Every structure is written in structure tokens, then in C-alpha cells.
Amino acid sequence: MNDEIRRETILEYNTHPFNKQTIDDDTYIKVNSNNESCIDNINLYIKIENDIIKDFYFDGEACAITTSATSIMIKSLLGKRISEVLDFITNYENMINELPYNKKILGEANVYDEIYKQQNRKRCALLPYIGLRKAILEYQNNR
Amino acid sequence: MHREDFVILANDLVYFDNAATSLKPKTVIAKMDEYYNSYGVNIKRGDYDLSFKADNEYENVRSLVKDFIKAANTNEIVFTSGVTESLNLIVNGYFKDKLKVNDEILLTKSEHASNILPWFRLSKEKDLNINYIPLDNNYEVTLDNVKKAITPNTKVISIAHVTNVIGDVRPLKEIVKYAHSLGILVVVDAAQSIPHMAVDVQDLNVDFLVFSAHKMCGPTGVGVLYGKEILLEEVSPLNLGGGLNESFTSDGKYTLKSLPYRLEAGTPNIAGVIGLGAAIKYLNNIGIDKINDYVSSLKTYLVNRLSSIPYVKLVNSNGSSGIIAFNIEGIFSQDVAFYLNKYHICVRAGNHCAKILKDEIGIANTVRISLYFYNTKEEIDYFVSLISDKNKILKEMLP
Numbered sequence: 311m312n313d314e315i316r317r318e319t320i321l322e323y324n325t326h327p328f329n330k331q332t333i334d335d336d337t338y339i340k341v342n343s344n345n346e347s348c349i350d351n352i353n354l355y356i357k358i359e360n361d362i363i364k365d366f367y368f369d370g371e372a373c374a375i376t377t378s379a380t381s382i383m384i385k386s387l388l389g390k391r392i393s394e395v396l397d398f399i400t401n402y403e404n405m406i407n408e409l410p411y412n413k414k415i416l417g418e419a420n421v422y423d424e425i426y427k428q429q430n431r432k433r434c435a436l437l438p439y440i441g442l443r444k445a446i447l448e449y450q451n452n453r
Numbered sequence: 454m455h456r457e458d459f460v461i462l463a464n465d466l467v468y469f470d471n472a473a474t475s476l477k478p479k480t481v482i483a484k485m486d487e488y489y490n491s492y493g494v495n496i497k498r499g500d501y502d503l504s505f506k507a508d509n510e511y512e513n514v515r516s517l518v519k520d521f522i523k524a525a526n527t528n529e530i531v532f533t534s535g536v537t538e539s540l541n542l543i544v545n546g547y548f549k550d551k552l553k554v555n556d557e558i559l560l561t562k563s564e565h566a567s568n569i570l571p572w573f574r575l576s577k578e579k580d581l582n583i584n585y586i587p588l589d590n591n592y593e594v595t596l597d598n599v600k601k602a603i604t605p606n607t608k609v610i611s612i613a614h615v616t617n618v619i620g621d622v623r624p625l626k627e628i629v630k631y632a633h634s635l636g637i638l639v640v641v642d643a644a645q646s647i648p649h650m651a652v653d654v655q656d657l658n659v660d661f662l663v664f665s666a667h668k669m670c671g672p673t674g675v676g677v678l679y680g681k682e683i684l685l686e687e688v689s690p691l692n693l694g695g696g697l698n699e700s701f702t703s704d705g706k707y708t709l710k711s712l713p714y715r716l717e718a719g720t721p722n723i724a725g726v727i728g729l730g731a732a733i734k735y736l737n738n739i740g741i742d743k744i745n746d747y748v749s750s751l752k753t754y755l756v757n758r759l760s761s762i763p764y765v766k767l768v769n770s771n772g773s774s775g776i777i778a779f780n781i782e783g784i785f786s787q788d789v790a791f792y793l794n795k796y797h798i799c800v801r802a803g804n805h806c807a808k809i810l811k812d813e814i815g816i817a818n819t820v821r822i823s824l825y826f827y828n829t830k831e832e833i834d835y836f837v838s839l840i841s842d843k844n845k846i847l848k849e850m851l852p
Contacts (some may be wrong), residue, residue, distance in 0.1 A: 317848070371818060375852070
């Protein structure tokens with residue numbers, strides 16, 4: 311992937327975030343994910359039924375990396391089974407942390423494959439996934 | 454001014470985050486090195502020359518601090534680890550014993566977390582009320598608004614001299630005079646003012662005043678609690694141990710030393726205190742008024758340059774301090790900071806530990822530039838040239 315595509319994809323999702331909307335509905339799991347060392351602060355709203363992500367939104371204030379990464383995460387995982395979602399998250403985290411990962415699974419999220427070069431931005435790219443793991447845990451604990 | 458005094462400035466670096474911490478001149482580092490290399494032993498053990506020397510150096514700094522803030526005597530100067538510890542000591546060592554149910558504490562929403570959270574906890578513990586002095590249209594504190602906020606239950610006003618986001622200089626002397634006429638005590642967080650302007654605690658007549666060494670060219674991990682002696686006498690130490698006791702016996706009885714030692718438990722940050730002394734001498738040599746004038750003129754220059762860029766939204770352009778908060782329309786503050794970092798310009802993005810200020814200014818996050826005497830117009834020109842092209846920012850802000 312070349313730099314230009316990376317940059318354009320991230321900027322496009324930053325300018326036009328996917329499913330960025332506040333949801334006031336108890337049937338959605340709401341989790342907050344914020345970055346202690348900087349200022350990104352997002353809420354995820356997830357509706358999971360029968361182990362499938364049926365609906366997925368976010369809101370909050372965050373940098374271009376977090377905003378775009380959250381958008382791409384939501385777009386990629388809407389309609390997916392929890393087992394697939396967890397597999398996706400693991401591969402994504404491995405990519406960010408420079409471990410072996412399956413490129414094919416990640417699709418558009420591959421735009422963050424060089425984020426490790428900027429250690430202080432890794433956390434921005436991981437932030438939405440930290441929230442998603444929390445939400446899945448909450449779903450599994452309440453089942 | 455005086456850039457040659459800072460080794461770090463020989464690097465390709467524009468440091469605009471002085472409200473977070475200042476850089477350290479060679480003389481401060483050398484003085485601390487000298488302690489560790491030549492007489493790096495504990496204090497208050499006069500049995501050998503080295504300890505005597507360390508003791509002298511340490512206590513000399515107390516005199517330097519006393520003179521620097523024009524305190525009445527050295528008993529009023531207590532060394533702490535910084536503003537946070539100083540404020541926690543005042544809140545929990547003094548006001549905890551003095552305040553009663555429904556007593557009221559006056560703060561502002563532009564205070565730093567360290568001047569808010571200790572009060573929050575105490576107010577929960579003791580069922581006290583916290584109220585906020587309203588800020589005016591420029592997010593500043595006026596005496597009129599202080600008067601309006603005071604109620605018959607108000608017992609203490611705890612505010613910054615200069616705030617760390619808005620950078621406004623509070624009319625302390627007038628506030629203190631009015632507060633005292635009603636028997637209200639005034640606590641002042643001088644973290645952002647001490648590095649920039651002459652502070653005279655007797656002229657201001659404040660009851661407690663706190664600051665940190667690291668924002669005034671000194672080392673991290675050391676700070677000062679000033680209190681009027683009559684008040685400090687009633688502050689209970691939060692830590693007990695060596696250094697502050699006069700005697701203790703096996704039946705559980707103990708007596709504490711007199712001020713200021715009874716508030717300094719354990720081996721203190723000796724090198725840090727000695728470094729603070731070197732920092733005070735360093736600032737005195739330059740002249741604190743000269744620093745204030747220079748930073749004010751630099752700030753005016755920066756405000757003028759920024760005002761000419763239509764998409765730059767300044768939060769505060771009034772105050773005379775060196776602090777400016779702004780946003781670039783359509784770009785998240787942190788992305789601006791990351792962009793500038795590519796050009797080795799250090800700025801702060803975020804809420805700057807003033808997390809309830811957003812209630813007042815309606816903006817949670819900003820980019821903050823805070824200037825000091827070693828910053829230059831050339832640095833400002835370089836910075837302004839970099840943010841004068843919004844497309845360049847958008848193009849380069851990503852990793």
C-alpha cells in the first residue's frame with residue numbers, strides 16, 4: 311500500500327466519519343474509551359444479538375487517527391459474528407504491535423500498517439479496539 | 454534572551470510548552486551536579502563537614518525563597534515536592550480541621566486539577582459546598598464577580614494567580630483585601646505566575662501561596678508552600694517520620710520540631726532544593742521584571758500574527774501572560790500538535806488539566822502555546838509560517 315492511499319483513506323474517514331452518532335437506547339452496549347496520555351475520548355454504541363453485531367455507532371472527540379480507525383472498525387465489523395470480530399481484533403492488534411498477522415482479514419484497516427513507526431500514535435489506532443473488547447466482554451458476562 | 458544558557462536549545466527545537474515545564478539552564482544542572490559530586494550527603498547531621506555544608510546550602514535556599522517572594526521570615530517557607538503536594542497539605546493539613554458542615558469553598562472553573570480535586574475530596578468527606586466564581590466574557594476573574602460569588606458561608610477562596618489555559622492575571626491584592634474584610638482566607642496557586650512576575654506575598658497579603666521549581670528553570674520534584682506563620686503553626690503534617698520529630702518515647706508520645714521543619718518529614722529532595730536556589734539566582738540575575746516585559750511583548754507579537762490567519766480561533770488574546778490557547782477550524786488540536794512535532798515544535802494539545810473549563814469556554818480541547826524568555830520572534834515566525842497553509846497541515850498531520 312502506498313503512502314498516498316493511506317493518507318487519503320485516513321483523511322476521508324476523518325472528514326466523513328462512518329456511523330458517528332450518539333445513540334440513546336438501552337438495548338445498545340455503551341462503552342467509553344479514552345486515552346490517558348492524550349485527549350482522544352470516544353463512546354461506542356453496540357447492539358449485539360445472537361453473537362452478531364447488529365448495529366454499531368460512535369461519538370466523541372478524537373484525533374484523525376482515532377476517528378478514522380473507529381470508522382473503519384465499525385464499517386468492517388458490522389454484521390460480523392463475535393468469533394470473527396475477535397479474530398479481526400487480534401490480527402489488527404498484531405499489526406499495530408509489529409507481530410505476524412493476516413493481511414487479508416483486515417481489509418481497509420491495513421492503512422494503519424505503518425503506524426508502529428510513530429510510537430506515540432499506536433495508542434490512537436488501538437483506542438477503538440480497546441473499547442470494542444470491553445463491550446464484547448460486557449456482552450459475554452451478561453449472557 | 455539567554456538561549457546560550459540552555460544546552461537543550463542547541464538542538465533543532467522550538468519549545469513552546471513552558472506552562473507545562475520550563476527548560477533548565479546549565480547553572481542549575483551544574484549546581485545539582487556539584488551537590489551530588491562534592492557534598493552529596495544528608496542534611497541535619499552536623500557531625501562532619503560535608504553534612505554541615507549540605508545543611509548550609511539547603512537552608513540558604515530557604516532564605517533565597519523568602520527574599521524572592523518577600524516573605525516575613527524563613528519559618529514561612531516549607532519545601533514540598535511541588536504545587537500538588539503543597540495544595541494537598543494545605544487542604545488536608547489545615548482546612549480539614551477548620552471547616553465545618555456547609556462551609557463553602559470558592560474556586561473557578563479554570564483552575565488546574567491540583568487546585569480542584571483535593572477540595573472535591575474534602576467537600577465530600579466533610580459535607581462542604583464548592584462554588585465557582587463566575588468568569589467574565591474574557592474568561593477572567595473580576596473583583597465584582599468574586600463579591601457576587603461570596604456567601605455568608607464562604608470560608609476560603611482558592612485560585613491561581615495566573616491560570617494555565619486562559620493565562621489571565623487575577624487581581625489578587627483586591628480579592629484578598631475584600632476576602633479578609635469578611636474573614637475569608639485566600640490560597641493562591643502561583644505555579645504560572647512565579648516564573649514570570651515579581652510576587653510579594655506580604656504586599657498581596659495572601660494567606661497561603663504555592664509554586665513548583667520546575668516551571669521556573671528549576672528541577673522537577675520540588676516546590677514551596679508559603680503560609681503566614683500564624684496559619685502554618687496550625688497545619689498538621691500529613692507525613693510523620695524522621696526530620697520533623699523532636700522526640701518520641703516507647704509509650705507512644707512524640708513531639709514535633711518547630712516550623713518549618715515539622716512540615717518536612719523524611720530526607721527531602723536536597724539536590725532539588727539546591728537546584729531551586731540556583732534557579733532563583735539565575736532568574737534574579739536576568740531580572741524578573743525584564744522577563745515579564747519580554748514575554749508580554751512576545752505574546753503580543755504572537756497574538757497579532759495569529760489574528761491575521763482567518764481559520765485560527767484564539768480562545769484568549771487579552772492577558773499579559775505568555776499563554777495562548779487556540780484551535781484551527783476543522784482540525785483536531787492533537788493533530789495540529791502532531792503536525793508541529795514533525796517540525797520539532799513542542800506545543801500542548803488537550804484540556805491542559807483544566808477539565809471543567811469547557812463548561813465556560815464551550816471547547817474541551819485546544820492547542821496551547823506558552824512562552825518563556827528564551828523564545829524568540831524568529832521562532833514565532835517559523836511557527837506561524839507552518840500554520841499559515843491549512844492544506845499543508847491536512848497533508849502532513851498524519852504519521
